[in-house]
Amino acid sequence: MSTEARAEHFPAADWDGGVFPYRVGHRKLGMWLFIVSDSLTFSALLIGYSYLRASNVWPTPFPFYPSIVFSSVMTFCLLSSSLTMVFAVSASSRGDRARARKWIWGTIFFGLAFLVLHLIEWNHLYSEGLRPFSLPAEWVARYAAPNGPLPSPLFGATFFTITGLHMFHVFTGAIYLSVVAARIGKLKHEDVEISGLYWHFVDLVWMFVFPLIYIMSVDVGAH
Amino acid sequence: MSGETHEAVHRHPAPTGFVWKYIFSLDHKVIGIQYITLALAAVLVGMTMSVLMRMNLSWPGTNWPILGTLFPGGAPGGMMTPEFYLSLVTMHGTIMVFFVLTTAPQGGFGNYFLPIQIGAEDMAFPVLNMLSFWVTFVGFIVILSAIFFSGADSTVGPIGGWTGYAPLSALGQIAGPGQGMGMNLWIISIAIFCVGSLLGALNFITTLLNMRTRGMSLMRMPLTCWAWFTTAVLALLSFPVLLGGGILLLLDRLAGTSFFIPGGLYVSGILSGTNPNFPAHTGGSPILWQHLFWFFGHPEVYIAILPGMGATSHILATFARKPVFGYRAMVFAIFAIGLLGFFVWGHHMFISGMSPYSAMTFSILTLSIGVPSAVKTFNWLGTLWGGRIRFTTAMLFAIGFVSLFVAGGITGLVLGQTSLDLPMHDTYFVTAHFHLVMGVASIFGMFAATYFWFPKMFGRLMNESLGKFHFWITFIGVYCIFVPMHTMGIVGMPRRFAQFTEYEYLKTLHPLVVLVTVAAITTVLVQIVFYFNLFWSIFKGKRAGENPWDATTLEWTTASPPPHDNFAGHLPVVYRGPYEFAVPGAANDFVMQTEPEVTQQPVGSGRERTSGNGHDGHRR
Ligand code: HEM
Numbered sequence: 022m023s024t025e026a027r028a029e030h031f032p033a034a035d036w037d038g039g040v041f042p043y044r045v046g047h048r049k050l051g052m053w054l055f056i057v058s059d060s061l062t063f064s065a066l067l068i069g070y071s072y073l074r075a076s077n078v079w080p081t082p083f084p085f086y087p088s089i090v091f092s093s094v095m096t097f098c099l100l101s102s103s104l105t106m107v108f109a110v111s112a113s114s115r116g117d118r119a120r121a122r123k124w125i126w127g128t129i130f131f132g133l134a135f136l137v138l139h140l141i142e143w144n145h146l147y148s149e150g151l152r153p154f155s156l157p158a159e160w161v162a163r164y165a166a167p168n169g170p171l172p173s174p175l176f177g178a179t180f181f182t183i184t185g186l187h188m189f190h191v192f193t194g195a196i197y198l199s200v201v202a203a204r205i206g207k208l209k210h211e212d213v214e215i216s217g218l219y220w221h222f223v224d225l226v227w228m229f230v231f232p233l234i235y236i237m238s239v240d241v242g243a244h
Numbered sequence: 245m246s247g248e249t250h251e252a253v254h255r256h257p258a259p260t261g262f263v264w265k266y267i268f269s270l271d272h273k274v275i276g277i278q279y280i281t282l283a284l285a286a287v288l289v290g291m292t293m294s295v296l297m298r299m300n301l302s303w304p305g306t307n308w309p310i311l312g313t314l315f316p317g318g319a320p321g322g323m324m325t326p327e328f329y330l331s332l333v334t335m336h337g338t339i340m341v342f343f344v345l346t347t348a349p350q351g352g353f354g355n356y357f358l359p360i361q362i363g364a365e366d367m368a369f370p371v372l373n374m375l376s377f378w379v380t381f382v383g384f385i386v387i388l389s390a391i392f393f394s395g396a397d398s399t400v401g402p403i404g405g406w407t408g409y410a411p412l413s414a415l416g417q418i419a420g421p422g423q424g425m426g427m428n429l430w431i432i433s434i435a436i437f438c439v440g441s442l443l444g445a446l447n448f449i450t451t452l453l454n455m456r457t458r459g460m461s462l463m464r465m466p467l468t469c470w471a472w473f474t475t476a477v478l479a480l481l482s483f484p485v486l487l488g489g490g491i492l493l494l495l496d497r498l499a500g501t502s503f504f505i506p507g508g509l510y511v512s513g514i515l516s517g518t519n520p521n522f523p524a525h526t527g528g529s530p531i532l533w534q535h536l537f538w539f540f541g542h543p544e545v546y547i548a549i550l551p552g553m554g555a556t557s558h559i560l561a562t563f564a565r566k567p568v569f570g571y572r573a574m575v576f577a578i579f580a581i582g583l584l585g586f587f588v589w590g591h592h593m594f595i596s597g598m599s600p601y602s603a604m605t606f607s608i609l610t611l612s613i614g615v616p617s618a619v620k621t622f623n624w625l626g627t628l629w630g631g632r633i634r635f636t637t638a639m640l641f642a643i644g645f646v647s648l649f650v651a652g653g654i655t656g657l658v659l660g661q662t663s664l665d666l667p668m669h670d671t672y673f674v675t676a677h678f679h680l681v682m683g684v685a686s687i688f689g690m691f692a693a694t695y696f697w698f699p700k701m702f703g704r705l706m707n708e709s710l711g712k713f714h715f716w717i718t719f720i721g722v723y724c725i726f727v728p729m730h731t732m733g734i735v736g737m738p739r740r741f742a743q744f745t746e747y748e749y750l751k752t753l754h755p756l757v758v759l760v761t762v763a764a765i766t767t768v769l770v771q772i773v774f775y776f777n778l779f780w781s782i783f784k785g786k787r788a789g790e791n792p793w794d795a796t797t798l799e800w801t802t803a804s805p806p807p808h809d810n811f812a813g814h815l816p817v818v819y820r821g822p823y824e825f826a827v828p829g830a831a832n833d834f835v836m837q838t839e840p841e842v843t844q845q846p847v848g849s850g851r852e853r854t855s856g857n858g859h860d861g862h863r864r
């Protein structure tokens with residue numbers, strides 16, 4: 022056999038056609054691809070955020086208490102929901118559909134808890150005067166550089182856009198999971214796994230949003 | 245492994261009833277034809293707009309009574325306003341790039357032939373496939389509606405160009421005619437288009453990875469499949485970024501944010517923040533939009549051209565009766581082009597202001613794309629070299645593709661150098677460059693594909709005499725249109741200008757401008773012959789049979805047109821590479837991929853005698 026032929030000889034029969042090379046069905050592969058593309062949408066927003074943040078005076082308005090504590094609780098909810106999702110998938114892999122369904126409802130519960138807390142948080146910021154296009158007057162006074170530029174109203178724009186898009190994902194994820202839970206009797210294990218992939222992805226996005234949007238905006242000077 | 249074929253399990257039965265068969269069909273072949281039809285309609289709009297632009301450029305100030313009747317605002321008394329011209333530029337560019345060059349090559353021909361060429365009975369997600377077409381269709385309707393919703397503004401859409409640069413695109417009505425509702429619809433249309441393309445891309449990748457039939461190893465795939473696959477990967481990675489950018493742009497317009505709008509703007513006589521029509525904006529970055537747009541935009545030009553490259557390789561080999569020269573090099577070149585395409589977006593922004601170090605990096609990376617491009621070009625020439633060429637219309641268009649790709653690519657090397665791009669940017673030199681290498685070359689790839697695969701799609705051949713007439717006039721025509729534009733650009737004629745009568749230094753160019761217009765009108769008119777040939781041949785063309793071109797790949801093993809499940813219940817098994825032409829000792833000058841070899845071991849045993857590459861046939 023010539024070296025060229027050897028180079029082209031794929032080790033296993035995986036790539037020779039007639040089989041699933043990654044040993045996953047269409048839908049799971051499709052979900053992975055969706056996740057790749059969706060994470061690029063989030064990357065675009067987060068990179069845009071970093072770009073704007075770097076070129077502006079940025080307010081850092083979140084006091085440790087209540088903002089960070091509150092958002093940590095939200096984070097905790099999402100992390101718990103991932104854990105329950107893991108239990109759901111493992112129950113489903115053992116064929117225990119009833120238990121899988123319960124764990125999925127648990128996941129939805131934590132997801133909804135996250136949403137509710139997040140909306141409270143939005144409402145709180147809104148009543149403080151934060152808008153997509155402007156900052157509360159008090160923040161403007163507080164974060165203006167001495168004799169320099171004012172803090173950027175893009176804070177509100179990036180905050181509401183990025184967390185809003187993430188919230189939308191949590192919301193659609195909750196709907197998706199409730200469909201899975203309701204129809205679990207008719208679904209294959211792989212379908213449960215796929216919904217799990219989506220859910221974990223949504224959590225993972227939060228693990229970028231949380232530090233970049235919240236932790237990076239902690240008011241270190243505050244009491 | 246028993247027989248020649250194995251049983252196919254088709255997941256959706258053949259539909260009955262007009263609506264399920266032709267409108268909301270799940271059959272990838274019907275969806276492919278729907279995409280092609282969409283592109284055929286869109287290109288009519290785009291072409292009409294280009295002729296209107298040319299007429300205004302060469303005979304500014306003329307009264308065109310029809311125009312005056314149709315667009316009393318945009319062409320009062322029949323004379324085009326500059327804003328009307330700019331909206332034509334924008335809509336022409338947008339429709340051509342998105343709804344022609346991103347639909348027909350990938351959604352159209354890719355959809356139809358990728359599953360057949362890999363021996364699958366359909367795409368992996370038939371419902372998603374149908375949705376991606378209809379989502380794209382809605383996007384088209386939305387962009388068309390921009391024509392009408394901008395009527396009160398005396399334009400046929402926004403005026404900011406297909407790149408939608410901020411802040412012009414981000415400000416709303418105050419920025420000028422067409423920038424109100426027209427621009428909103430433009431952004432919404434593009435966002436919808438992104439979603440449709442993403443669904444399509446996901447489907448293509450899954451199909452190609454998971455659904456290749458037995459024996460169809462990666463290195464036995466036709467180069468068309470490699471091209472469609474790479475295109476899908478590019479779409480999957482670039483459209484989401486445009487989608488993200490589009491969301492932010494829309495928010496700037498509708499929610500008052502300032503992502504792309506810097507502070508202190510003074511527009512149409514109003515200072516930002518001093519008028520309810522122009523609320524305060526501050527802190528945004530127009531450059532950020534450019535980054536997001538071009539991170540998508542450069543891969544987009546490869547999304548447009550790669551399928552044409554695949555079709556060209558395929559067709560050149562078939563009609564030169566030779567294996568593709570350097571199959572493996574071709575595959576790696578496609579991948580290299582796709583990969584490098586993600587790291588060169590900055591070459592569109594040399595004059596937007598960037599650090600000379602980044603500019604140099606972008607410049608070097610840009611020029612390095614020349615290497616895989618040259619590999620492809622020389623391999624095409626190598627494929628032709630010494631072949632017994634059959635000059636069919638499809639072959640002529642494929643050779644035309646190579647010619648245009650080279651002619652347009654050479655000037656890419658000019659524009660890729662910062663020092664040369666500074667004076668050339670935003671002149672007709674750029675217009676000439678991208679029309680040749682992206683616009684017309686891709687169109688030629690699609691013409692080649694149409695003449696080549698038409699018999700498979702409709703069971704009849706297109707008329708070759710009309711086809712050759714169409715080829716020669718179009719080929720000469722496009723060179724007459726776009727070569728003089730290089731000269732104009734070097735002299736300094738700026739693009740996106742409605743007329744040049746005020747500029748003394750451009751007066752001498754007027755004869756060239758008229759020549760280009762005459763050539764453009766001729767070229768557009770000759771497309772009537774193509775449309776006629778297309779529709780006439782569907783009903784009256786010569787019957788084609790299964791394999792009219794003596795070609796080797798799987799689509800030629802099944803009926804023309806293929807049955808609903810492509811292979812009538814039995815999936816083919818593949819025993820060899822895609823381009824086994826002129827194999828010494830073989831009975832015919834071509835060997836089908838499905839033809840078993842007596843001494844051949846089953847694939848994967850490690851003892852096969854061919855590497856799976858076509859050219860092995862020669863070396864044995
Ligand atoms: C008969 C063929 C064509 C003719 C005569 C033509 C003519 C023109 C003209 C006159 C312009 C405006 C130049 C300016 O004022 O800046 C233009 C712009 C443009 N054309 Fe074409 N065109 C043709 C085909 C195509 C095709 C096939 C594509 C597909 C990619 C295409 C894509 C574009 C784009 C992207 C622009 C730039 C729009 C902008 O500046 O935003 N054109 N074309």
Ligand SMILES: [Cu+2]
Binds near residue numbers: 541545591
């Ligand atoms: Cu580019």
